[in-house]
Amino acid sequence: xxxxxxxxxxxxxxxxxxxxxxxxxxxxxxxxxxxxxxxxxxxxxxxxxxxxxxxxxxxxxxxxxxxxxxxxxxxxxxxxxxxxxxxxxxxxxxxxxxxxxxxxxxxxxxxxxxxxxxxxxxxxxxxxxxxxxxxxxxxxxxxxxxxxxxxxxxxxxxxxxxxxxxxxxxxxxxxxxxxxxxxxxxxxxxxxxxxxxxxxxxxxxxxxxxxxxxxxxxxxxxxxxxxxxxxxxxxxxxxxxxx
Amino acid sequence: xxxxxxxxxxxxxxxxxxxxxxxxxxxxxxxxxxxxxxxxxxxxxxxxxxxxxxxxxxxxxxxxxxxxxxxxxxxxxxxxxxxxxxxxxxxxxxxxxxxxxxxxxxxxxxxxxx
Numbered sequence: 486x487x488x489x490x491x492x493x494x495x496x497x498x499x500x501x502x503x504x505x506x507x508x509x510x511x512x513x514x515x516x517x518x519x520x521x522x523x524x525x526x527x528x529x530x531x532x533x534x535x536x537x538x539x540x541x542x543x544x545x546x547x548x549x550x551x552x553x554x555x556x557x558x559x560x561x562x563x564x565x566x567x568x569x570x571x572x573x574x575x576x577x578x579x580x581x582x583x584x585x586x587x588x589x590x591x592x593x594x595x596x597x598x599x600x601x602x603x604x605x606x607x608x609x610x611x612x613x614x615x616x617x618x619x620x621x622x623x624x625x626x627x628x629x630x631x632x633x634x635x636x637x638x639x640x641x642x643x644x645x646x647x648x649x650x651x652x653x654x655x656x657x658x659x660x661x662x663x664x665x666x667x668x669x670x671x672x673x674x675x676x677x678x679x680x681x682x683x684x685x686x687x688x689x690x691x692x693x694x695x696x697x698x699x700x701x702x703x704x705x706x707x708x709x710x711x712x713x714x715x716x717x718x719x720x721x722x723x724x725x726x727x728x
Numbered sequence: 729x730x731x732x733x734x735x736x737x738x739x740x741x742x743x744x745x746x747x748x749x750x751x752x753x754x755x756x757x758x759x760x761x762x763x764x765x766x767x768x769x770x771x772x773x774x775x776x777x778x779x780x781x782x783x784x785x786x787x788x789x790x791x792x793x794x795x796x797x798x799x800x801x802x803x804x805x806x807x808x809x810x811x812x813x814x815x816x817x818x819x820x821x822x823x824x825x826x827x828x829x830x831x832x833x834x835x836x837x838x839x840x841x842x
Contacts, residue, residue: 661812665823680783
């Protein structure tokens with residue numbers, strides 16, 4: 486492929502990323518707001534007492550690192566952690582899975598702008614088989630749409646959110662948005678059973694210290710999925726042999 | 729407004745520590761794996777880890793109340809999550825509408841059993 490054609494392809498991939506994540510902005514606004522709200526309402530025990538204004542911390546830390554490597558600072562882990570239901574360490578597993586070298590070489594800034602929605606979008610793109618040569622361009626287009634909103638909405642949420650009544654249960658939009666994002670990605674029996682196993686194990690192992698239960702549940706769900714894969718392959722080959 | 733420890737040395741150390749730590753964790757795998765051919769079985773395992781980790785994260789968020797498993801209190805949340813999931817699966821793409829439907833069903837149920 487000539488380099489100019491390649492350049493055009495990568496521009497197209499970038500644009501596709503922008504368009505994909507542009508659609509996510511309306512849902513991302515409440516998501517960011519809610520994270521800000523939840524952080525404040527929970528009083529952020531992990532900061533060592535008192536309610537900390539996490540949004541400002543996020544904003545400042547985010548800004549500082551945008552200069553060096555372009556990273557998002559204190560992220561959703563923190564936000565969920567603020568509810569005492571930290572995904573600490575756990576999302577790393579998801580992170581690891583979703584990026585998995587699909588985002589091409591030289592992607593030194595990618596870790597910085599990764600939010601769950603950007604990597605789910607990247608996963609969805611990969612499943613559709615689009616822009617396979619230019620995952621990084623797609624990813625950056627996506628991140629360009631979402632990351633600034635994330636920071637801004639967290640800030641607004643933390644300032645304004647303390648005034649919203651907790652009976653609205655706005656924090657419940659966090660699991661709901663994960664459900665809405667991930668369910669459409671479940672297509673094969675192995676994936677569905679991996680999710681079920683992961684969910685059940687997540688509940689049973691919830692009490693494990695330092696949220697290691699989440700990692701264990703991820704490993705367990707993955708193993709179940711692999712096992713189902715192997716069973717299906719075995720069945721398919723024995724059916725093939727019978728014919 | 730309570731600014732917490734913002735602006736104190738401890739506050740800044742915490743910000744810097746969290747930022748460096750989070751980036752290191754996220755970047756480590758990308759840095760190590762980017763552009764490498766991974767064994768197919770490993771690739772497959774990572775593919776399956778995505779639904780597994782999200783389910784492990786989300787299901788306790790739905791069913792736990794104040795750190796305790798409590799289906800008696802959380803069944804409306806479970807129903808709302810199922811409605812959201814079914815809708816999202818049926819109408820692929822877009823998150824806002826499933827989110828509104830989910831929250832509406834939650835508050836509808838809570839209102840009904842009030």
